Amino acid sequence: MASFEINGGKRLQGELVPQGAKNEALQVLCAVLMTPEKVTISNLPDIIDVNKLINLLQAMGVKIEKVERGTFIFQAKDIDLDYLQTEDFKNRASSLRGSIMIVGPLLARYGKGFMPKPGGDKIGRRRLDTHFEGFAKLGAKFNFDQQAYFYSVTAEKLKGTYIHLDEASVTGTANVLMAAVLAEGKTTIYNAACEPYLQQLCKMLNKMGAKISGISSNMLTIEGVSELGGCFHRVLPDMIEIGSFIGLAAMTQSEITIKDVSYENLGIIPQTFQRLGIDMELRGDDLFIPSQESYQVDTFIDGSILTIADAPWPGFTPDLLSIVLVTATQAMGSVLIHQKMFESRLFFVDKLIDMGAQIILCDPHRATVIGLDRKHSLKGIQMTSPDIRAGVSLLIAALSAEGKSVIHNIEQIDRGYQDIDLRLNNLGADIRRM
Structure with missing residues (x-):
């Protein structure tokens, strides 16, 4: 110590x-999972939580190239879904609270997402209901293994719908938003978080080909698209x-x-x-x-x-x-x-x-x-x-x-x-x- x-x-x-902003970095790093094309992100802070997430993405199969300190190129072309059932994945993901935001992208792109109980600061209760209730409204089935403390969501096809979040959770909004981007039809998220870092995520996804409107407000409208491409993004x-x-x-x-x-x-x-x-x-x-x-x-x-x-x-x-x-x-x-x-x-x-x-x-x-x-x-x-x-x-x-x-x-x-x-x-x- x-x-x-x-x-x-x-x-x-x-x-x-x-x-660079830690809270934005954790969101936009998870978004690289939504496309097989290259995504370049600059101004990433060189801190433990961000580096843990980058290492987790690499272990999942994301190809990562370090351009310079704070700038990386990510390509999530071949994700190893079997790795998500391993003890190594559970150990890595459970040590980082921000890892919860990989679930939305995985669910949207592959129809399934997995997550152990995430870690983070011991500052009180930090429930995940908002995330999984949002996924369920998009058509996903939720399962929680209480003995292993392991969450999973699956869906053959996500479908757009009206979602009124029970709290304006930043990570909850980010997670549900990323899942909705590749869902079929229109999704409306009301009581959405509207922090600048959430706005940044929306702008990045739009550069990748998403159709998100209402950015900076507490009501986001997402017209689902079939696929996303690469982009360049700089963290605030x-x-x-x-x-x-x-x-x-x-x-x-x-x-x-x-x-x-x-x-x-x-x-x-x-x-x-x-x-x-x-x-x-x-x-x-x-x-x-x-x-x-x-x-x-x-x-x-x-x-x-x-x-x-x-x-x-x-x-x-x-x-x-x-x-x-x-x-x-x-x-x-x-x-x-x-x-x-x-x-x-x-x-x-x-x-x-x-x-x-x-x-x-x-x-x-x-x-x-x-x-x-x-x-x-x-x-x-x-x-x-x-x-x-x-x-x-x-x-x-x-x-x-x-x-x-x-x-x-x-x-x-x-x-x-x-x-x-x-x-x-x-x-x-x-x-x-x-």
Whole structure:
């Protein structure tokens, strides 16, 4: 198990280029299974979760050519369907949550898809009903082997229909959408997720020959086609990493320029950090975060405490609530963090409390942060990263703290952030990988 040793209290300065978006990468990588022709994808982040999915695709029979770091050519001409019944497949697929999105493409192209219980962050219940209920409405038969914890869906021919998703699940929408693209007739998906990364998947599929309309709305209409071709696709910059860098700059009183952020795809992320009192300036498509001695939390119009809650897009992404929470610990003022989607994601606050933060964990979904306004610096401690986003939040806290901190289980951070220690060290941080 690797660890980070961090000597905190240093101000950073310089430029950061955000990596390609992890959540988009996992979707578009699964989409290469939908055509026998070559698909080129660039700006893929070199992180554990993405590399695991690329290795899984290769084990399934996808021919993969690495052009350069972040750019690959994929050709799913000959998929080994028998491999999907092997222990190696079960072990690989179960270690990665995003692997669930291979089921839709396999079902659409081959009439059958298989999946063990997928892994991922331990942040609460993450049910798969939305995926399989959508497949069933398209005409698939669902089977769940409870003893082996193995899912399977089969269909002689998928047929378009009206589908009202029970929740605006991003991976659920992506999975059902990919299955519907090759179904016979028209499919309407209502209550669809509409995140920029889901929009990117739709645009990529349309370049491959799909007929998807309603992109960026919560109602997608898909006219089924018989086959798809190849294409070139570039992954957007990672909005979660951009938000993490905003919080990092504020906490460490650093002057940072985040390059090429694709600002129009950030939604209310900049506005949410501005409500914490963080200054920022858009320069072209770069986001400049100046060094601030202090930042004051906004209140609602009636003077009541600010509440920041997650919501489906275009609401605030749940992946950044951990970052907002840690950033608020050194603000002036108080804020209520309401994590609606996952009931275990706030449990990492005990480490922040040990560092000296004033946080009241009200229940599994809500925490009140009382900002210290830098009057009391956080202090370095030893801690363990429970998941990707909490891990980076703890890293930000450690970089702002007095003294030395050690974060164990940094494989969790490496799952979602590319070369994070090297990139921050180039700006003046003191992070040692052990």
